[in-house]
Amino acid sequence: MSAMLDVSAALKNPGQGYAFEVSPEVEEMEVLGDLVRFENIVASGEFTGAEERVSIRGEVSAAVSSRCAKCLAPVTIELRAELNAVYARQSDPDDPDIYLFEGSKLDLTDAARDALLLELPYRFLCSEDCKGLCPHCGANLNLGACTCQEGLNVANPFSALKLIVQNDEEV
Numbered sequence: 001m002s003a004m005l006d007v008s009a010a011l012k013n014p015g016q017g018y019a020f021e022v023s024p025e026v027e028e029m030e031v032l033g034d035l036v037r038f039e040n041i042v043a044s045g046e047f048t049g050a051e052e053r054v055s056i057r058g059e060v061s062a063a064v065s066s067r068c069a070k071c072l073a074p075v076t077i078e079l080r081a082e083l084n085a086v087y088a089r090q091s092d093p094d095d096p097d098i099y100l101f102e103g104s105k106l107d108l109t110d111a112a113r114d115a116l117l118l119e120l121p122y123r124f125l126c127s128e129d130c131k132g133l134c135p136h137c138g139a140n141l142n143l144g145a146c147t148c149q150e151g152l153n154v155a156n157p158f159s160a161l162k163l164i165v166q167n168d169e170e171v
Ligand SMILES: [Zn+2]
Pocket: 068, 069, 070, 071, 072, 073, 125, 126, 127, 130, 131, 132
């Protein structure tokens, strides 16, 4: 489904609000080294024309998938962002946030993507208390404690004591 809005009526009737709902498609992208995928994007709200410009007001929602920053498991979150954008036929050096359009149709994809990116979490987590991976063997600690460090724990005074006792017995 496209994210094109026909704004010809809005440009002819400045100040009049027009409701819209579109489903932009945003390609998956790398964010801070992780692939992020956007699905089921819905942008809805109202647009208003004024002097060759169109103001968009509404919200955009999407199912956003990436991987847990700690255990690398796939994570999908529901993201909702405010959508406030201005489209114009010409760029304006005083207003670098303007999106451009030609003719009587504008493509909402860029504004929807930018709004979602602003709301992306700092990092994705499969759960608030994800235990992550064992730094030594890579086991997923959410599935249970790993045993890779058993017997190597020289920081534990009791295991050191046990070694001494064993050595004495051998003499
Ligand atoms: Zn996790």
